[in-house]
């Protein structure tokens with residue numbers, strides 16, 4: 001598989017055929033469909049944003065799809081997943097539908113957080129997807145707590161926690177990984193190192209740039225992987241999941257990847273060169289997966305085209321559904337936000353002076 005030659009983010013070995021072989025035909029075919037579903041969905045979301053149907057924050061995952069898809073392929077139902085605000089990809093693979101995700105982006109009542117959260121707060125808690133969190137690093141302690149709960153309750157569930165490299169110099173990261181190692185919790189921490197925290201390159205913000213080495217400071221297993229390669233991602237996370245499930249031991253994984261778009265929809269990404277972006281597009285995770293499928297004879301061009309079309313159709317359908325869905329009612333503003341909406345029952349919410 002091609003690599004931008006000499007690029008500092010990709011000095012490690014690329015995915016070998018062994019990873020693809022271990023991943024296998026069925027999983028590779030499914031991975032292609034899942035990554036296409038995310039890519040086409042987000043391209044559609046970008047258009048909806050540009051035309052004013054989505055407002056507020058919107059951080060696209062385009063370019064990083066192999067991390068969520070490969071990692072989540074290693075989990076079972078009942079495992080827990082939590083991530084930061086670049087969450088559409090994880091959500092679509094873990095229980096959210098294109099319809100309720102697009103509706104959430106548009107702030108509609110049919111959204112998976114009933115239009116209260118928007119882009120950064122996708123949720124499918126019943127399927128083990130616990131968001132969608134906007135404060136950098138703040139969900140890492142939640143993942144540690146979820147791992148503690150699984151162990152305390154004697155369950156064999158594992159928790160996967162994703163975050164960007166910008167979260168790594170937050171105190172919460174150190175506190176959480178220390179406790180996970182000390183208490184031997186079944187949590188896998190995955191830093192999606194796309195090299196930029198908003199416009200700040202990693203080497204301008206972090207004294208340590210081989211992030212997986214930070215695991216040593218917690219006496220934890222630390223692994224580096226090529227996050228543009230879906231099979232390799234699955235393979236490494238699968239080993240970490242086995243370690244968590246059978247030995248209740250945490251792992252810290254650095255998945256090196258790249259986002260093709262700006263930090264958010266409002267970022268023109270002037271802090272990096274076109275040449276750099278183009279070099280990474282040569283290792284587009286979907287193109288790499290397509291190539292693997294063709295080379296192995298695991299899919300035909302016709303099948304790949306059909307899956308891509310199906311992904312586009314699902315995105316279009318999601319848009320139509322979301323546009324036609326109603327906005328939440330003003331009088332329900334406190335509903336689904338507070339357990340006991342501001343101390344009032346919903347019917348009384350419009351009469352706050354009658355509270356006492």
Ligand SMILES: Cc1ncc(C[n+]2csc(CCOP(=O)(O)OP(=O)(O)O)c2C)c(N)n1
Nearest residue numbers: 086134135136164165166167194196197198
């Ligand atoms: C505690 C906190 N500080 C600052 C911000 C503003 N902020 C939003 S995104 C971001 C960059 C985070 O980058 P990274 O963790 O690498 O994730 P990526 O955007 O690359 O996925 C910052 C500083 C925030 N949301 N939370």
